[in-house]
Amino acid sequence: MFALLDDGRCLADADQAYWTEFLAARRRLIGAVIERVDRSAIEPRQRARMVAALKASIGRGYLITPELCAVYLEAWQADCVRWHKHIRELRRDHGDGQGIEDALATLRIDHIVQSAADGRIRARVVPRSAATRSAVRAWLARGP
Secondary structure: OHHHHHOOOOHHHOOHHHHHHHHHHHHHHHHHHHHHHHOOOOOHHHHHHHHHHHHHHHHHHOOOOHHHHHHHHHHHHHHHHHHHHHHHHHHHHHOOOOOHHHHHHHOOOOOOEEEOOOOOEEEOOOOOOHHHHHHHHHHHHHOO
16 A cells, blocks of 8 residues: 555555556565565575565465455554444443543443553453462363
């Protein structure tokens, strides 16, 4: 997406044709880097590891299709719209909130996290039942 924007284009230009060319250009770029690494004075074992990693990225790149890129971008944009709507509704319905604890309750996660004295969010400590403590002790006693 940064390449698209760097070229002065907009997200609407990111159709399957764009992604087809982009993915091919990316493979060509990685291929050129492989050639440069092969010709470099880098220690042979290090060079082999670098080339293997670059070749793996080309292989993985073939799993990324132009259709997948286009669908992902559409889903991302739809998610942004949903998130902004959610934030507007939270502000509308809970604009007079009383801080972190109210926000956690609004998000319905106050049963699993809590605010600490330093303002950070931490997992809520849930005391284990006697049965759970006993099962953990038995498992630990078995050893490896």
